[in-house]
Amino acid sequence: MKVRERLEELEYKLLSPYAAKSRDAVRDREEQLCDFRTSFQRDRDRIIHSKAFRRLKHKTQVYIAPGDHYRMRMTHSLEVAQISRTIARGLRLNEDLTEAIALGHDVGHTPFGHAGEYALREIIGHFNHNEQSLRVVDYLERNGQGLNLTLEVKDGIVNHTGTNKPFTLEGNIVRIGDRIAYLCHDYDDGIRAGMLRPTDLPEKVARTLGTNPSSMITVMVSDMIQVSDGQSEIRMSSAVQEAMDEFREFMFEKIYHSAELEPDRTKAKYVIHKLYDYFMAHPGRLPQEFLDREERWGLQVTVIDYIAGLTDSYAISLFENLFIPSKWGMG
Numbered sequence: 001m002k003v004r005e006r007l008e009e010l011e012y013k014l015l016s017p018y019a020a021k022s023r024d025a026v027r028d029r030e031e032q033l034c035d036f037r038t039s040f041q042r043d044r045d046r047i048i049h050s051k052a053f054r055r056l057k058h059k060t061q062v063y064i065a066p067g068d069h070y071r072m073r074m075t076h077s078l079e080v081a082q083i084s085r086t087i088a089r090g091l092r093l094n095e096d097l098t099e100a101i102a103l104g105h106d107v108g109h110t111p112f113g114h115a116g117e118y119a120l121r122e123i124i125g126h127f128n129h130n131e132q133s134l135r136v137v138d139y140l141e142r143n144g145q146g147l148n149l150t151l152e153v154k155d156g157i158v159n160h161t162g163t164n165k166p167f168t169l170e171g172n173i174v175r176i177g178d179r180i181a182y183l184c185h186d187y188d189d190g191i192r193a194g195m196l197r198p199t200d201l202p203e204k205v206a207r208t209l210g211t212n213p214s215s216m217i218t219v220m221v222s223d224m225i226q227v228s229d230g231q232s233e234i235r236m237s238s239a240v241q242e243a244m245d246e247f248r249e250f251m252f253e254k255i256y257h258s259a260e261l262e263p264d265r266t267k268a269k270y271v272i273h274k275l276y277d278y279f280m281a282h283p284g285r286l287p288q289e290f291l292d293r294e295e296r297w298g299l300q301v302t303v304i305d306y307i308a309g310l311t312d313s314y315a316i317s318l319f320e321n322l323f324i325p326s327k328w329g330m331g
Helices: 003-014 041-049 052-058 075-089 095-104 111-123 131-144 151-158 171-193 203-209 213-228 238-256 259-281 299-309 312-322
Strands: none
Touching: 041 151, 041 312, 052 075, 052 131, 052 312, 075 095, 075 171, 075 213, 095 151, 095 238, 111 299, 131 151, 131 299, 151 171, 171 213, 171 299, 203 213, 203 238, 213 238, 238 259, 259 299, 259 312
């Protein structure tokens, strides 16, 4: 018996009846199965080794061009994976599927965080980073071949936010785990930046979740496990859900929509708009791999794909090279 087959059997013996089983995973293009990795393990590995995942280490979470200890998209994705795997293990759900979704959920995110996402939405009318993440794994990685991920992983990626919920419980874990992660680590970074103090938290949030990021995560994770254990849906108790919702409103007011960060958000959106205008007018300046895609996708989609894939630092450097005069020596 192959290692993969033994692992697949163990899933049926050890996991909850509600867990997704890797033996049942479906891909758009059939391929030979691995001898020692399940389908969900392969998906996780493909995401980790993708160029889009590597670029996340230089993409903003909240603070543009931050110091070393602030979260970036990659550290955010790792924290979502850690939180979500803990929940999945507690509920005897499929950890490999959960981890793959968590690691891949933001691979289509723009430079400059949501400011970049909003800028592209202003330009073309419709742009969502979750949909771009699906596009990355389906079409853009591997020189346009895509990663051929399982439908279970792709569903979890595209539905980690928005109105539709994933069809697996593992995907629903990531959907909530993503929110737990960004609220708590953005709160932690807000304290580090001097924009927040623990005493600023609303009374219900502090009383129910605590004021320390680690304890907040523990409260929400343990509540999800206790309330969802043996159930066919993933949820929190009403008390913890209400506290989390109030925590989210607090973070939007104090951090995500704060006047203090607005100048950087405005500058970031300006950079995105200018880069879009430039490449639409000068498509020949796009990298060759993107020029090769233009016939299939059209110029606008190709330019959007290119800009959405940029890291913060590369977008700024590109803007400077295109629009800022060179500094000549005196003498």
